[in-house]
Amino acid sequence: xxxxxKGGSGIDRRAIVKGAAWSVPVVAAAVAAPAMAASPTTGGGxxxxxxxxxxxxxxxxFCANNYDLSVLQGLLTGVDLTVAKLPIVGGGxxxxxxAAQLESAVEGALQSVLGFTPGATRGFTIKAAEGTILxxxxxxxxxxxxxLNLNVPALSPLAGAGVANVATVxxxxxxxxxxxxxxxxxxxxxxxLFHALVDIKVLETWKLQLTTPPNxxxxxxxxxxxxxVSAVAGATVDLGTQLGSALTTSxxxxxxxxxSTIVALTxxxxxxxxxxxxxxxxxxxxxxxxxxxxxxxxx
Numbered sequence: 001x002x003x004x005x006k007g008g009s010g011i012d013r014r015a016i017v018k019g020a021a022w023s024v025p026v027v028a029a030a031v032a033a034p035a036m037a038a039s040p041t042t043g044g045g046x047x048x049x050x051x052x053x054x055x056x057x058x059x060x061x062f063c064a065n066n067y068d069l070s071v072l073q074g075l076l077t078g079v080d081l082t083v084a085k086l087p088i089v090g091g092g093x094x095x096x097x098x099a100a101q102l103e104s105a106v107e108g109a110l111q112s113v114l115g116f117t118p119g120a121t122r123g124f125t126i127k128a129a130e131g132t133i134l135x136x137x138x139x140x141x142x143x144x145x146x147x148l149n150l151n152v153p154a155l156s157p158l159a160g161a162g163v164a165n166v167a168t169v170x171x172x173x174x175x176x177x178x179x180x181x182x183x184x185x186x187x188x189x190x191x192x193l194f195h196a197l198v199d200i201k202v203l204e205t206w207k208l209q210l211t212t213p214p215n216x217x218x219x220x221x222x223x224x225x226x227x228x229v230s231a232v233a234g235a236t237v238d239l240g241t242q243l244g245s246a247l248t249t250s251x252x253x254x255x256x257x258x259x260s261t262i263v264a265l266t267x268x269x270x271x272x273x274x275x276x277x278x279x280x281x282x283x284x285x286x287x288x289x290x291x292x293x294x295x296x297x298x299x
Contacts, residue, residue: 047212048134055131056218057210059139061124061227061294067110067286069118075239075284076103081277094265096273097254105254106239106281109246114237116288122193122229124208126183129223133183138212141175141191143205176211193229205230205292215299225299230292240282247278 079102082095097105110116126139177191193206209226210216216225237243251274255262259270266273 047138048136050134050213050217053131053217054219055133055216056129056223057133057137057139057216057225058127058129058223059124059208059210059225059227059296060127061208061229061296063122063229063231063291063294065118065120066116066288066290067118067120069107072106072118072286073103075286076106076281079277079280094262096258096262096277097251101254102251102277105247105250106243108250109243110237110286110288113243113246114288116237120289122206122231122291124191124193124206124227124229126177126179126189126191126208127223128183128185128187130218131185133179135178135180135182136212137179137210139177139179139191140209140211141177142207142209177208210299222298224296227294227296229294231289232292234287234289236285236287238282239284239286240278240280243281244278247281248274251277 076099079099081097081099081102082093107118110118126133177189179189183189191208205228207226207228216222239247248271252259252270255270255274262268262270262273
């Protein structure tokens with residue numbers, strides 16, 4: 001068996017908050033393939049009959065970045081960016097920064113202080129590296145570290161979407177993903193674990209493997225028939241408590257010439273005004289996760 005490893009994230013695990021939970025919300029699959037489905041010829045074991053056709057199904061695992069940007073944006077929604085509640089001379093409202101600037105400042109602090117980056121992705125790409133992967137070809141998704149807790153009814157829309165079809169949810173803790181329709185050479189199916197209907201405390205290791213038929217038939221070098229994705233730790237970051245100092249410095253720098261206006265209208269220093277924003281972030285907690293790397297091999 002040929003196995004090759006790709007490196008991890010390079011993030012210092014000691015920078016995270018220990019003992020926090022991680023929740024992975026949806027398994028979604030999207031396929032770049034024609035809309036018309038072909039009816040597979042049933043072969044041995046219930047799978048499609050490839051005969052002597054040359055074909056190579058490639059499983060490509062991916063794991064990158066640490067948090068969902070949309071979740072961060074949700075946490076920042078409603079933060080008061082003005083000093084309207086402070087005693088402004090003559091009344092009125094003074095907005096310190098924009099919502100986009102606050103988001104950028106928090107993203108920057110998450111990266112500079114803790115090494116965490118947005119746009120987390122966890123999952124697999126199934127690619128028809130050679131020939132066509134016929135409808136009915138099955139890949140099995142497992143979590144060797146635990147049983148999948150799946151909301152079976154919620155998977156139904158995927159099964160009826162005419163794309164990669166979640167065919168079977170097994171009580172022993174795996175999902176069988178059947179290709180439907182045919183996947184022509186060069187086209188791909190994405191299995192998104194980060195947005196999956198999987199509820200576990202820590203995403204440890206996931207494996208996706210070609211199972212039906214158990215082997216493909218490439219012309220030359222066989223691409224990976226299985227891949228695995230691992231995450232080494234999950235954590236929760238309190239945006240105000242853990243990033244407060246960095247955010248204060250960053251936001252104060254954004255004010256520029258507005259500093260003199262703040263002093264004139266409110267009698268406050270820039271730092272005092274900025275603290276009104278930063279203090280609102282205390283208690284706003286963002287789930288983050290560190291990738292452990294990816295592996296793969298041939299059946």
